[in-house]
Amino acid sequence: MEIELQEISGFLQKIPPFDTLPSNKLAVLSKSIEIEYARKGTILRDAKEQLSDQERKLYLIKKGALAYYGKDNELLSKYSEGDLCSVWLMPDKNAFISVLAEEDTLLYRINKVELDDVIQEAPEARAFFGQTAAERLNKRLQKQQEEALLSSGLITSQVTDFYHSPAATIEANQSIQQTAITMTELGYSCLVVIEPQYNKERAPVIAGIVTDKDIRIRCVVENLDIQHPVSEIMTPALITIEQNESAYDALIKMTSHSIHHLPVTQNGQLSGMLTITDLMNHESENAVNIASLIRKSESIEQLKQLSKLIPKLQVRMAKLGASADQVGKSISAITVAITHRLINMAEQKYGPAPVPYAWLAAGSQARLEQLSHSDQDNALIIDNSMLPEHQSWFKQLAHFVCDGLAECGFIYCPGNIMATNQKWRQTKKLWQNYFQQWVESPTPDALLNSSVFFDLATVYGDHGLLNDVRADMLQRTQNNSLFIAHLSRNAQMLKPPLGFFRDFVLVENGNNEKALDLKHNGLALIVDLARIYALQQGVSAVNTQERLKAVAGSSAITKSSARNLIDSYTFLSNLRLKHQADQLSQGKSATNFMHPKALSKLEREHLKDVFKVIKTLQDARQVTY
Amino acid sequence: MLNYFSAYNRLERKRKKLLSQLTDKLRDSALSQYIHTPFKSFEQEILDLDLLSIDFETTGLNAVSDKLLSMGRVEMHKGRIQLASASHNIINVKQPLNSENVVIHQITDSETNRGCALKKALDELLTAMTGKVLLVHYAHIERSFLEQACWQVYGVKPPFLMIDTLAIIKKRFDMSDAGYDPSRLRLANLLAEYQLPTYSSHNALYDAISTAELLLAELHHHKQGLKTKLKDLV
Numbered sequence: 001m002e003i004e005l006q007e008i009s010g011f012l013q014k015i016p017p018f019d020t021l022p023s024n025k026l027a028v029l030s031k032s033i034e035i036e037y038a039r040k041g042t043i044l045r046d047a048k049e050q051l052s053d054q055e056r057k058l059y060l061i062k063k064g065a066l067a068y069y070g071k072d073n074e075l076l077s078k079y080s081e082g083d084l085c086s087v088w089l090m091p092d093k094n095a096f097i098s099v100l101a102e103e104d105t106l107l108y109r110i111n112k113v114e115l116d117d118v119i120q121e122a123p124e125a126r127a128f129f130g131q132t133a134a135e136r137l138n139k140r141l142q143k144q145q146e147e148a149l150l151s152s153g154l155i156t157s158q159v160t161d162f163y164h165s166p167a168a169t170i171e172a173n174q175s176i177q178q179t180a181i182t183m184t185e186l187g188y189s190c191l192v193v194i195e196p197q198y199n200k201e202r203a204p205v206i207a208g209i210v211t212d213k214d215i216r217i218r219c220v221v222e223n224l225d226i227q228h229p230v231s232e233i234m235t236p237a238l239i240t241i242e243q244n245e246s247a248y249d250a251l252i253k254m255t256s257h258s259i260h261h262l263p264v265t266q267n268g269q270l271s272g273m274l275t276i277t278d279l280m281n282h283e284s285e286n287a288v289n290i291a292s293l294i295r296k297s298e299s300i301e302q303l304k305q306l307s308k309l310i311p312k313l314q315v316r317m318a319k320l321g322a323s324a325d326q327v328g329k330s331i332s333a334i335t336v337a338i339t340h341r342l343i344n345m346a347e348q349k350y351g352p353a354p355v356p357y358a359w360l361a362a363g364s365q366a367r368l369e370q371l372s373h374s375d376q377d378n379a380l381i382i383d384n385s386m387l388p389e390h391q392s393w394f395k396q397l398a399h400f401v402c403d404g405l406a407e408c409g410f411i412y413c414p415g416n417i418m419a420t421n422q423k424w425r426q427t428k429k430l431w432q433n434y435f436q437q438w439v440e441s442p443t444p445d446a447l448l449n450s451s452v453f454f455d456l457a458t459v460y461g462d463h464g465l466l467n468d469v470r471a472d473m474l475q476r477t478q479n480n481s482l483f484i485a486h487l488s489r490n491a492q493m494l495k496p497p498l499g500f501f502r503d504f505v506l507v508e509n510g511n512n513e514k515a516l517d518l519k520h521n522g523l524a525l526i527v528d529l530a531r532i533y534a535l536q537q538g539v540s541a542v543n544t545q546e547r548l549k550a551v552a553g554s555s556a557i558t559k560s561s562a563r564n565l566i567d568s569y570t571f572l573s574n575l576r577l578k579h580q581a582d583q584l585s586q587g588k589s590a591t592n593f594m595h596p597k598a599l600s601k602l603e604r605e606h607l608k609d610v611f612k613v614i615k616t617l618q619d620a621r622q623v624t625y
Numbered sequence: 626m627l628n629y630f631s632a633y634n635r636l637e638r639k640r641k642k643l644l645s646q647l648t649d650k651l652r653d654s655a656l657s658q659y660i661h662t663p664f665k666s667f668e669q670e671i672l673d674l675d676l677l678s679i680d681f682e683t684t685g686l687n688a689v690s691d692k693l694l695s696m697g698r699v700e701m702h703k704g705r706i707q708l709a710s711a712s713h714n715i716i717n718v719k720q721p722l723n724s725e726n727v728v729i730h731q732i733t734d735s736e737t738n739r740g741c742a743l744k745k746a747l748d749e750l751l752t753a754m755t756g757k758v759l760l761v762h763y764a765h766i767e768r769s770f771l772e773q774a775c776w777q778v779y780g781v782k783p784p785f786l787m788i789d790t791l792a793i794i795k796k797r798f799d800m801s802d803a804g805y806d807p808s809r810l811r812l813a814n815l816l817a818e819y820q821l822p823t824y825s826s827h828n829a830l831y832d833a834i835s836t837a838e839l840l841l842a843e844l845h846h847h848k849q850g851l852k853t854k855l856k857d858l859v
Contacts, residue, residue, distance in 0.1 A: 004713050007824050007831065035706035035834070037841035039850075063822055104820060104845070106838060109705065 005030040008108075015060065015082055016602045017119075017128035025118050032114035038064070038101035051088065056112035058129075059085040064105025065501070069098050075510045077608075078102065078501040082601070089115070089129065133609035134564040140606050141567050144574065157247040162279055163264045165272030167192045172207045172231040176219050179210055179230045189213075190261045192273060193234045203269040208234035209261055240265050243272065251279050287313060287330035291337040300345070300404050303338055307408035310334060311372040311584050318581035324369075324573035325545065332368040335410070336361075339378075339459050342404040346397045354390040356383040358461035359401070362417060366457035367527070367542050369573070371580060372590065376402065376410040377417045377452055379424040381465045386427050398425055417452055428465050435473040442486040451490070454531055455542045470540055478538035487535070488621040491528040495618070496611040497521055500604050503596045516599075516607070518576045519592040525614050526569045532621070533557050544569055561617055568610040575603065632859070633667050639784040640664065646781075655748035656779045659755045664786050667856035671844060674855065676701040676788070677753055678760040678840070680832035681770050682730040684723065688769035692718040694732050696746055697829030698753060699837055701760070704844075704851040706837045713830035714749065715740035731827065744778045758855065762812045762836040764789040788858045790815075790839050815839055 008030040012018045018026065036059075038044060044066075059066075061083050068076040068087065076097065079085055087097050089112055119125040127139060170179050170191045183191060190211045194204040210230055218233035219226065240263045241250050254262055254276050264272040290309055297303050310331060317327045343359060362377040364370045378401075380394055398419035406412055419425050426434075438450050454473075458466045477483055497505045497516070504512035505521070516522075530544045533551040541547045545566055552562035579598070580590035599607070644660050651657050665674055679698045685691030693716050700710035715732060717740040727733060750771075761767040764787045772782045791810050798805050808814060816823050816835055819842040824831040847853050 004826070004828065004830055005708060005711060007826055008708065031709045031711070033708040034702075035708070035838060035841075036704070037838070037845055039845035063820060104842065106821060106841075 008033060015084065016605060017125040020124040021122055025122065029110065029118045032110055034109045036107045036109050038105045038107060040101055040104050042101045044099040044101065053112055056089050058089045058110045058115055060108040061085060062106040062108050064101065064103040066105060067100045067102045069100060075498065077499045078506050080502045133612040137567045137571060137606055137609045141570055159241055159243045159245055159247055159250050159264055159274055162247055163243065163272040163274040167263060167270055167273040169194045169204060170230060171196045173229050175227045176215060176230055176233060177226040180215055183212060192263050192270060193230055206237045206240065206263055206270050207231065208236040209263060210234040211261065237263050247279060250274055287333060290334055294337040294341050297341060300407055303341060303404065304407050307338060314372045315581045315584045318577045324577040327577055328369045328371065331372060332365055332370045335365055335370060336459050338408055339401065339405065342401045343460050346400040350393060350396050354393055355386050356462040357381065357394065358463065358465045359459045360466060361457050361459045363452045363455055366455045367544055369544060375413045376405045377413050378419050380419040381431055381469065382427045383465065384427050384429050394425055428469055431469045432472055435469065436476065439473065439476040439480060439483050442483050444486060444490055447486050448490055454535060457542055474538040474540060477535040479536065484532060484536050487532045491532060492618055492622060494520060494525055496525060496614040499608045499611065500596050505596060515593040515595050517592055518572055518594055522572045522610060523569065526565055529565065529617055564613045565617060568613045571606060571610055633664065636664050636784045636786055643781060643783055651779060655751040656775065659751045660783060662755050665758055665855065669855050670852045672704050672851040675757045676760045677757040678833045678837035679767055680829040680836060681767055682732060682829045683770060684718065684726055688773040693743065693770050693774060694718060694730055694737060695829045696750055697833040698750065699833050701837050704841065706834065711830055713828065714746040716743050716746050717741060743774060747774050747778055759785055759787040760836060760840055761787055761789055762839065763791045786859065790836055790843060793858055794843060812836065
């Protein structure tokens, strides 16, 4: 007897997590399918009831569409061809869900007992069905990080791309003191110890390596005479790497032996030194280079040329597998460098500042979450000793810097949140008044427009000015329920989508949107929540992840919820980074809009998990406030 | 009312007559088992019946001169199609295939050469259909080739109880005033009309699955749905 269900297996194989199953398991699963039909308008039995294992089943939609409704007939989500419907597999005890066939629908039913049999030896599939939305997301991120390391440039780069040559050496018969002196002179924390060179013509022979830690632990702690030869405290160098090997191999060698320094050889002879920091930093090295070029540049024209490297850096870092967090920090650092340089130029042109002041970044730059060429949001905070005649100096400074930033591709803020706006170029006292007003007599509109000022960072100048204002502000916001209630209400105005329906984004009222707005459908919602928690708890951090880490386990949010939000934020921002890298490398401008067609089925599943996490925490605010 | 009652009686009479004539030689055969099992009452609902959807590929339309090439079948139980029961037999026709036909049924000479004997395929089918109601799309082909196969192997032509999706849907079309193109009744066209999946492999098994899916869709357009009685369908 010949069984031919390849076409059914082929259909299953396109649906995660079945894509991870081997073909023999897919064949077994195909054979366990029962095909059912539901006419449009049929309500399938509600899934709340207690189901025994025998009654539990998974549905796959072959044709048609199902919609989930919660209590009060609230649309929860919709599913179509190729989607899984697991409401009868893992019934949520707390949620009433009724399922409506929105179209004539053909369903593939797999009973739990048979499903369990098939996925028993498939850990990924088993995890998929056994985990909550938050757990799945966390697993995904772990995997992403592993993949990032594997796909990072280390595999294609050679040791010579990173090593220092020649290596700093010391002869084995030199004293420990001399070793310390040489390290200090060269500014190195590690030297290669070589056999005493009686003949300088001959290539040095590696004896070992010595680090400043060896001096500390094997000499100072042991009270060893510093005149003893260094060979007594060195680590014999058994492990070296040839310079034509890949940087990835070097990394593996170091991590597997728990060492941070690796002598590099060419045909067995010492040619240089590689440290783990060299490898770890290589992705941000470019950002460091660009920043140092910015500091040396002499004209706005030069700055403009250098700022053109930012999108390229974003693409390169993304391709090398850097996380959105790393990229955001690197790009924010470059923006800071450009701003610094512009302020220096202005001070040269208009003379020194009459009184102390600080240049502030607001919004994404302050949170270190900026991607290439976002809007400029900035402000000035000036010492209370400012006199009316000083106004013009600060006005000139503001225009010079903002115009310069615009030249460099940071477009003027459409909401006019810039130092050129006199309203945002004020003394510390006035800023304190602003915050007092916002916090103590909050109105929804005013808060909506001022939320960007709750994310401020000093870019240049006197850090004390903003620190004082912030301390004052946090004292007012902490446990101020009226203010927190207003913020919470505003935060609920933007809702995450319900999910995807065919190639559309399904939103709250059942409407379909053509594109997913990664910012306003996701990232911004998490940023808003993190800000509320931070202000409620009086936390001074502004970076979203740092805020969430700082408030985790407080009365504002549990540890696990904070963890889930960080995972969601990381997933969304990494997806945006990848999406923008694709756009930029195709010569398009970077946007936050993603067409669902560009998302894999798995990414859609994870996005649905992200939406669930956000919705749960938004709803929690609604209950509390 | 009388009509279906007499149809059922005719089937049962024919079955019992055949049973009495069954030779000793056939006593343990798959055919004998089939003949021993009474037909299902026409009063039963589809939900309570076991159906066997079948489809044949043949070398032509004439059951006497043409050959059975393959048989596909799948069971329906409680209104659910059971892929676990899906089966596909290719029969060794012991003759070269006409190349024009190969394009239609997509069974090649080498496949049929590796196929099984007609008796083996027929016995498997008879065993599978015992106690079940057959489901086909356009009963004429399956009925005549099945009769012919039984004649060839066992020398008898047993009665068959078949639901024919084509006949059911045709009846509905005929009742409406608007005329229709007869090609609308072809399986592929009906699948498209009912927005059912079309499988890319056009073999007897997938057509049997499609026929079962078509019956499910059609029944859901009937007032009684899966509770429709057999008498309303045959």
